[in-house]
Amino acid sequence: MQSKESEEIAASAVERFIALPWFEQTGKVRSGVMVASDLSEAYDGYWDGWNSKSRFFWADQSKKLEEYALSLISDEEISQIFESVSAGSTQSVWAGLEGYLERYPDDTGVGDAIALSLTDDVIRDLCWVAVEIRIQRKGFFHEIFEWYAAGTKLFGWKNDLPPDGIPVVL
Numbered sequence: 482m483q484s485k486e487s488e489e490i491a492a493s494a495v496e497r498f499i500a501l502p503w504f505e506q507t508g509k510v511r512s513g514v515m516v517a518s519d520l521s522e523a524y525d526g527y528w529d530g531w532n533s534k535s536r537f538f539w540a541d542q543s544k545k546l547e548e549y550a551l552s553l554i555s556d557e558e559i560s561q562i563f564e565s566v567s568a569g570s571t572q573s574v575w576a577g578l579e580g581y582l583e584r585y586p587d588d589t590g591v592g593d594a595i596a597l598s599l600t601d602d603v604i605r606d607l608c609w610v611a612v613e614i615r616i617q618r619k620g621f622f623h624e625i626f627e628w629y630a631a632g633t634k635l636f637g638w639k640n641d642l643p644p645d646g647i648p649v650v651l
Contacts, residue, residue, distance in 0.1 A: 484558060487615055491562050494611040495569030503577020506632030507651045508585070515639050515649045519585060520592045523636045523651045524599065535637025535649075542621040546609055553616045562615060563608040574603050581651075603634065 510516060517523030525532060550559055578596045587593065606629070609622040624643075628635040628650060638646025 484554075487554070487558050487562055488565070490615045491565035491569070491611055494607070494614060495566055498566070498570045498607050499573040501573070501577075501629055502632040503574055503629070504581040504632065504634065504651065505577070507581055507634070509633075511650070513647065515647050517636065517649060517651055520581070520587065520595050520599070520651065523634070523649065524595045532637055534642065535646075538642050539637070543605075543609060546612065546620065546622065549618070550612050550616050558615075559612055562611050566608045566611045567604050570607050571600065571604055574607075575600055599634070603629070 508516060547559070575596075578600060582592055582596060585592070606622055606625050610626045613620055613622050625635055628648075634651045636649045636651065639649050640646055
């Protein structure tokens, strides 16, 4: 059974998440950041070798957070947070991605396929943000959330991992 606190946190997080400017600031030049030219380049990233290292780092951050969270709350509670955030946020994330695809059409259809996978990635990040809120520990996923709140998506880091790597965004 989900705790009342987790229910309230998930509901509050969803309200905040659906109000974000999903992908509205993509493609804009930013200082100290590498802006990928399109969704394919951002998602794959193998052209410069940064993506693989970044994905392992991201997965490691998820694992560490889950282990820590399980020392404080139950697996069932984490699952409930994931279910609530996913159910409440997916539509707004997808609408933002659709807007991106309309602004940056891709005749190959690759962008559409990536967008489906990307939606899951974004929702997973948001779920972990809500877990961080629940356990009162701002960490990696809150940092990732700042990119979403700014209307873009962080895909990883070029040259090195944080704090020395160059953020790669859409």
